[in-house]
Amino acid sequence: MKYLITGGAGFIGLKLTKELLKNYRNKVYIIDSLINNSENKKLSNVLKNKKVKLIKKDLNHISSLKIYDFDYIFHFAAVLGVKNVIDNPYTTLKENILSTISLINFSKKQKKLKKICFASTSEVYAYSLKSKLVKYPTPENIDFLISKDFNPRTSYLLSKVVGEYLMNYSGLNFVIFRPHNIFGPQMGFRHVIPQLTKKILQYSKNKIIIQNAKHKRTFCDINFAIDLILRISHSKNSRNSTFNIGSPDNEISIIDLAQKIKKILNSKKKLISSNIKKFNSPEKRKPDMKRSLRYSKIKHNFEKGLKETVMWYKEYYTK
Ligand SMILES: NC(=O)c1ccc[n+]([C@@H]2O[C@H](COP(=O)([O-])OP(=O)(O)OC[C@H]3O[C@@H](n4cnc5c(N)ncnc54)[C@H](O)[C@@H]3O)[C@@H](O)[C@H]2O)c1
Structure with missing residues (x-):
């Protein structure tokens, strides 16, 4: 099968590419501007295939591309990153919408496309959760609330x-x-x-001061996420539906996450909880x-994923 992955040089896109290449019959095209990934060793290795x-x-700028036989298109490219988004809300809103429209126009020219798979975000639940308007943990079928305050993060x-x-x-x-x-690793x-x-x-x-110490999250290992994304994308039953990953x-x-990381690193440093709220971050997400x-x-x-990730970053930061 022939796949197109936008943002395929990024964290999730590259992992998905590697997984798809395990099947020798698959071909993968990546479209990426490489704004965040100009020197990515992992990408160069994958490109040897x-x-x-x-x-x-x-x-x-993809209207000139003349490839019309993709089976699946995964749309992962986006302007993101909390600080980047807060600093550039207009660019975030404009670029993410225009690039999605551009990709939809390209997708409509495809002759045998089975599905286009779009990466949205858990952030869509943020204001509905804050206003206690939805069940928790959040199911997919809820209405969205958008804040009136034009906070740049909302972009x-x-x-x-x-x-x-x-x-x-x-x-x-x-x-x-x-x-x-x-x-x-390499997130x-x-x-x-x-x-x-x-x-x-x-x-x-x-x-060490830990900000947003009481905020709660669930963290999902990339291997589990990729397995789910692929199974759901390839299933006939998932057509035109939305899925939490x-x-x-x-x-x-x-703070408990920080304690686990400290233990993996075998550190003796003292971790101090701070309740200073940073980046208007949601208090909980699940x-x-x-x-x-x-x-x-x-x-x-x-636990396994956390250990692998922390050890990868340890090697990176201490080399
Ligand atoms: N990582 C997460 O936990 C998470 C959570 C929620 C949503 N998402 C969504 O999943 C997708 C992938 O996330 P990620 O963590 O792999 O991000 P990432 O930043 O690692 O990768 C994004 C890639 O998109 C490319 N890109 C951005 N704008 C582009 C454009 N206009 N044209 C071509 N390439 C462009 C970048 O160069 C980058 O390589 C994103 O859409 C993100 O919003 C990710």
């Missing part, structure tokens, strides 16, 4: 909500994924697990996984 091709392009979730609507109105067969805190440096690892390893002081485990507070788990065939292993 003749069954994968990188098209280094911004999604807004990202709004661009994803519009993306979901575009998928629904496009006339294409689609699947929507709402990923919740996916983690693994980038802006997420909580790499940042806590760096703090514990590199801060010269013996006391996350961990089915219990929540963990950020997906209802009932719908997605019907497709699952492997067990989620948070």
Whole structure:
């Protein structure tokens, strides 16, 4: 089968590419502007495989591409990252919507497309949760609430909500994924697990302040997420539906996560909880996984994934 993965040089897209290449009959095309990934060793290794091709392009400039025989299109490219989004809300909203429209136009020219699979986000639930308007853990079939305050962080979730609507109105067969805190080696440096690892390893002081310490999350190992994404995408039953992609485990507070990382690193530093709220971050986030788990065939292993990830970052930060 022939796959197109936008944002395929990124964390989730590249892992998906590697998984698809395990089947020698598959061909994978990646479209990525490489804005975040100009020097990615893992990408260069994957590109050694003749069954994968990188098209280094911004999604807004793909109208000249003359390939019409993709079976599946995965849309992972997006402007993201909390700080980046807060600093650039206009660009986030505009680019994410325009690039999705550009990809939908390209997808409509495809002759045998089975599905377009769109990565939305868990953030779409943020305001509905804050206003206590939805069940918790959050199921997929709820109404969205958008804040009146034009907080810059909203630009990202709004661009994803519009993306979901575009998928629904496009006339294409689609699947929507709402990923919740996916983690693994090479996830980038802006997420909580790499940042806590760096703090514990590199801060010269013996006391480390942990921000948003009481906030709670479930963290989903990338291997579990990829398995779910592939099974759901390939199933006939998933057509035109939306799925949470996350961990089915219990929540963990950020301070408890930091303690686990400290233990893996064998550190003696003291962790101090701080309640200073940073980046208007949601206090809790946990997906209802009932719908997605019907497709699952492997067990989620948070502890194993966390150890592998922390050790990967340890090697990176101390080399
Ligand atoms: N990682 C998570 O936990 C998580 C959570 C919620 C949602 N998501 C969504 O999943 C998707 C993948 O996330 P990720 O963590 O792999 O992100 P990532 O930043 O690692 O990868 C995104 C890739 O998209 C590329 N890109 C961005 N804009 C582009 C454009 N206009 N044209 C071409 N390429 C472009 C970047 O160069 C990058 O390689 C994103 O859409 C994100 O919003 C991820």
